[in-house]
Amino acid sequence: MRPLRLGILGSGKGSNFLALARAIQAGVVPAEVVCVASDQSQAGILELARGMGLRIFVCRSGSFQTKLEPEIEEELAEELSRAGAELVVLAGYMRVVKAPLLRSFGGRIINIHPSLLPAFPGLKAWEQALRAGVKETGCTVHWVNEVVDGGSTIRQLKMPVQPGDTAESLHARIQTAEHRLLPEVVRDLASGKIAWERDPRRI
Numbered sequence: 294m295r296p297l298r299l300g301i302l303g304s305g306k307g308s309n310f311l312a313l314a315r316a317i318q319a320g321v322v323p324a325e326v327v328c329v330a331s332d333q334s335q336a337g338i339l340e341l342a343r344g345m346g347l348r349i350f351v352c353r354s355g356s357f358q359t360k361l362e363p364e365i366e367e368e369l370a371e372e373l374s375r376a377g378a379e380l381v382v383l384a385g386y387m388r389v390v391k392a393p394l395l396r397s398f399g400g401r402i403i404n405i406h407p408s409l410l411p412a413f414p415g416l417k418a419w420e421q422a423l424r425a426g427v428k429e430t431g432c433t434v435h436w437v438n439e440v441v442d443g444g445s446t447i448r449q450l451k452m453p454v455q456p457g458d459t460a461e462s463l464h465a466r467i468q469t470a471e472h473r474l475l476p477e478v479v480r481d482l483a484s485g486k487i488a489w490e491r492d493p494r495r496i
């Protein structure tokens with residue numbers, strides 16, 4: 294089977310992207326990264342992608358923090374299409390996905406989120422979990438739709454919140470789990486073990 298072509302979108306340091314790239318390189322995930330895009334020109338994820346010699350794309354920043362203007366998101370969608378992305382992976386992408394991306398890639402976008410959704414959608418989910426005093430949290434990979442962190446769950450990993458956990462220690466533990474979960478989900482989508490909302494190989 295030919296490798297699944299991935300477009301990656303991230304705003305931050307890119308540790309989830311790195312875990313995925315390493316799993317691909319190790320031959321564990323039958324995929325290839327065709328484009329790494331970011332809305333933050335200084336993001337660590339771009340530095341990592343450059344170091345790997347991958348195609349990168351930086352969005353114009355626009356005038357909102359939480360979303361891209363439609364014409365900017367359209368440029369992003371066009372770039373991902375030109376690169377041949379079949380699955381779009383949100384790996385720490387911190388803006389809301391709107392119509393332009395959903396029109397082109399609806400049913401083919403996944404997101405990794407640092408909580409057990411539907412609990413704690415939105416920003417800094419690990420801090421929300423600590424404040425709420427829950428005994429258990431984790432991470433979720435889900436399909437992306439127009440509702441923020443609201444698409445259907447694909448798979449989750451759970452872990453206990455430990456006495457004495459700080460926001461930092463809890464997020465670090467969640468991230469270790471994320472680095473396992475995201476490559477596993479991409480592997481299972483690539484092999485057909487997980488059902489797609491909209492399979493690119495059937496479009």
Ligand code: GAR
Binds near residue numbers: 305307309415417468
């Ligand atoms: C990850 O913990 C990811 O779950 C979170 O941002 C971090 C990115 O880290 N995403 C969200 O909160 C999205 N709602 P990374 O840049 O090291 O992969």
